[in-house]
Amino acid sequence: MALTILLIDTDAERARALEEKLSQSGFARVVRAVDTDLAAAVEAARPDLVIIDMALPDRDALEDIRTVSAASPVVMFAGTDDPAFAQEAIAAGVCSYNLSGVALQDVRPILASAIALFQRYRHVEIELAAAKALLNERRLIERAKALLMKNRKMSEPEAYRWLQKKAMNESRKLAEVVADFVAGEENAQRETKA
């Protein structure tokens, strides 16, 4: 028997990927809902399980919805002794609610799929953020070197060594020293102009 799952996720691509994965398994019928009246969505879909992105504020509303089969949705693994699985889900940023009292062994593979998918998307986000930070760091180093070359008549290698030495003396990261240096120089320039 296929379980009905209400999926609440604002990341359309991730939601589509999860829907595809779960539907293929044949064990689940997925209904997606976003930015709608959750009570109405629950009423219409009568889901056995709700899977929700933890970044959304709607969890509080969802927990208060009374359903026909359950007094109120039961948050992931309440009353069971599987904290590790719940922790994995929270770390991935996904939460689920059991609305019809389905046995844990039946929902476990579904939740495992959701957790894996959220983890994958989270890794992509983290990698993207790291790449952006690296680019920004490079840009700032170039800017700092240019300032040193212009204002203090250093050569490029001298300027780089100067920054490295400053970071070492202050026992701070090169990126932080460079960011502070550029901000300081630019402030000084603004003040001179004003």
Place this chain on the structure above:
Amino acid sequence: MSEVVSLKQPRSGPRLRIGFLRLTDSAPAIVAQEFGYFAEEGVDADLFEEPSWANIADKLAYGFLDAAVIVPPLAFAIELGLRGVSQKLVIPCNVSMGGNTITLSRALARQVCDSAHDNGLSTAQALAACLKTRDQPLPLGVVHAYSTHNLLLRYWLATAGLEAGRDVRLSVVPPARAVEALQSGAIAGFCAGAPWGEIAVRAGAGLNVAASDDIWRAAPEKAFAVRASWAEENPEGVKGAVRALVRAAQFCDAPENASYTGSLLSRQKYLGVDSHAILSSLPGGAIAPDNQSWFWRGAATFPWRSHALWFLRQMTRWDLIGAVDRDALAARVYRPDLYRAAVAPLGISVPLADGKNEGAHSMPWRLEAAPSPIAMEPDSFCDGAVFEVSPAPASF
């Protein structure tokens, strides 16, 4: 403006992960972090903005957070395992007072205010009069079932004989969704913490008809809850965190700091909303000070056992908790002894008793405290009730 001056000290002390929501009264935690108070008091604090109370509860329960700025009824619900896995918590200090609004759609608010004015009724009575002609319960939103808002709104409605279920239909609406829900007509009003009432007013969606003060003139709002196991493992850390929050509360309560605090809170990583909407709920920031959060004056940071007992009494009244030993639970969670031990080095006055009769003062009064008495705010309820607590010896 770039941050040239960094007040951050090298990290040391136990790591304390603190969850908060996008609300005005997260201010002391944010100020304590930004000004380096936590670091100065020997706590390596990290702040986590959470989108829901459910996240706060789960992350405390599963050890992703060590502490949170929380609505006290939810702390009791977590302690009792009412909405998921249970986690033992302690509250060593209170964080804020007041700051909630009851906000109604513009049309209903006008009707209620006109009726109150023309017929000499209280706002709650006027609302009851307006509801007589309706055949459907009025849909109102609160931020969480285990929130101060749910308890205060029900208390206020009850003073006019209005009952949830029969006259109004209460549902949970996250504050960030409240403006939209008001505009679409999904709800006719809501009760939420600042700045969300003001945001609804500014969006033209609603009007504030009452505030915390109109229900209970010294209503405790957010508290600082710490996982009991963290508190046991880090006794000095708890004291340091309390001192940092108390110092920040003093800063946040000074009227001259309002605009600074407002713009700090408005940053994207904190509340991410219009700083003027936040300002109107800060001490010294309001044009008409009818809905302020306050943080320090009137022993606002003290974790009163009588506050805990009032919350538990109201939770029982509305069937939110079953039969529990309320005195034992209040004593386990609310910890004035930890507060006293923490603030001793600051030399500030601390109340001599752990509880007081709530609602007994309609005028400013003086509280017995050491080394010197504390000037207190009026604390009366809108229905004139007095919530008496049996005098228990203070815990040190």
